[in-house]
Amino acid sequence: MTLQDKNVVVTGAGRGIGRAIAEAAAAQGARVVVSDVDQAAATEVADTTGGIAIAADLSKAAEPERLVLEAIATLDRIDVFFGNAGVDLGAGWQVEDRLWDVAMGVNLMAHVRAARELIPHWLKAGGGHYVVTASAAGLLSMVGNAPYSVSKHAAVAFAEWLSISYASRDIKVQAICPQGVNTQMLQDSGAVKDLLSHDALLEPRDVAGQAIAALSTDAFYVLPHPSVADYALARVRTPDAWLTGMSRLSDRVFGDA
Numbered sequence: 001m002t003l004q005d006k007n008v009v010v011t012g013a014g015r016g017i018g019r020a021i022a023e024a025a026a027a028q029g030a031r032v033v034v035s036d037v038d039q040a041a042a043t044e045v046a047d048t049t050g051g052i053a054i055a056a057d058l059s060k061a062a063e064p065e066r067l068v069l070e071a072i073a074t075l076d077r078i079d080v081f082f083g084n085a086g087v088d089l090g091a092g093w094q095v096e097d098r099l100w101d102v103a104m105g106v107n108l109m110a111h112v113r114a115a116r117e118l119i120p121h122w123l124k125a126g127g128g129h130y131v132v133t134a135s136a137a138g139l140l141s142m143v144g145n146a147p148y149s150v151s152k153h154a155a156v157a158f159a160e161w162l163s164i165s166y167a168s169r170d171i172k173v174q175a176i177c178p179q180g181v182n183t184q185m186l187q188d189s190g191a192v193k194d195l196l197s198h199d200a201l202l203e204p205r206d207v208a209g210q211a212i213a214a215l216s217t218d219a220f221y222v223l224p225h226p227s228v229a230d231y232a233l234a235r236v237r238t239p240d241a242w243l244t245g246m247s248r249l250s251d252r253v254f255g256d257a
C-alpha cells in the first residue's frame with residue numbers, strides 16, 4: 001500500500017513517533033492532518049510537511065470526536081487514522097485519580113472516542129484503517145509505572161476488539177508495540193530509560209517506516225523490536241517464571257517500594 005493521495009490523520013504528531021509518521025506519510029504523497037495538544041508544534045509540522053494542523057487535547061472527552069469530525073470536514077474522507085498520541089506520566093500506582101484519568105484518557109479513551117465517529121464513517125465509506133500506537137508495555141508490563149502499563153494493555157485490548165468486530169467489514173486495525181524509541185518521552189522516562197533501550201534503541205523514523213510498511217500486511221501486531229514477540233510468548237507459556245523475573249527486575253530498578 002502506498003499512501004499516495006490517501007487522507008491520513010496522525011495524533012500526537014507534534015514530535016517524536018507521530019511527527020515521523022506524518023513526515024513519512026506526506027513524503028509518500030498523502031494529505032495529512034497533523035494533530036497535537038501542542039498547537040504550535042502541530043502547526044510547525046503541518047507547515048513543513050504540507051499538512052493541515054488541527055489541535056486537540058485528547059485527554060478531554062469530546063475532543064477526539066471533534067478532531068475526527070473536523071478532519072472528515074477538511075479531507076472529506078479519512079483513509080488511515082494513526083491514533084499515536086500517548087502519555088507516560090512516570091507515575092507509580094499510588095498517584096491521585098487525576099493522573100490515572102489523564103493516562104486512561106489519552107492512552108485508551110481517545111481511541112474509543114475517535115472510533116465512535118470513525119467506525120460509522122468507515123462503515124458508510126466501505127472501509128478504513130485504524131493504527132494504534134500502543135507499546136510493548138501493552139503486551140508485557142512497564143515496571144514501576146502502573147497507569148502506563150494498564151492503559152496500554154487496555155489500548156491493545158480495544159484495538160483487538162475493534163479488529164475482531166469490524167475486520168469482516170473492511171475495517172483494518174493494527175497495533176504498534178515498540179520498546180525504546182529515541183523521543184522526548186524516552187528521555188523523560190527516568191529509571192527505566194536504560195531498560196527500555198536495552199534490546200535496541202530505535203529512531204522515530206524507523207518506527208514510522210515499519211508502521212507504514214505494515215499497512216499493506218495483514219499483521220495485527222507491528223513489533224519494531226522483534227524480541228517483544230519472544231517476551232510475550234514467554235509471558236503466556238510460563239507466566240509464573242515471567243512474573244518472578246519481572247518482579248526481580250522491578251526490585252532491582254525501584255527497590256521494594
Ligand SMILES: NC(=O)c1ccc[n+]([C@@H]2O[C@H](COP(=O)([O-])OP(=O)(O)OC[C@H]3O[C@@H](n4cnc5c(N)ncnc54)[C@H](O)[C@@H]3O)[C@@H](O)[C@H]2O)c1
Pocket residue numbers: 011012013014015016017018035036037038041056057058059060084085086087088106133134135136177178179180181182183184185186196
Ligand atoms: N518513545 C518510546 O520509547 C515509546 C515506546 C513505546 C510506545 N510509545 C508510544 O508512542 C507514542 C508516541 O510517543 P513518543 O515517544 O513519540 O512521545 P513524545 O512524548 O515525544 O510525543 C508524544 C506527542 O503526543 C502529544 N500529546 C501528549 N498529550 C496529548 C494530549 N492530551 N492530546 C493530544 N496530544 C498529546 C505530545 O504533545 C507529543 O507531541 C505514544 O503513544 C507512546 O506511548 C513510545
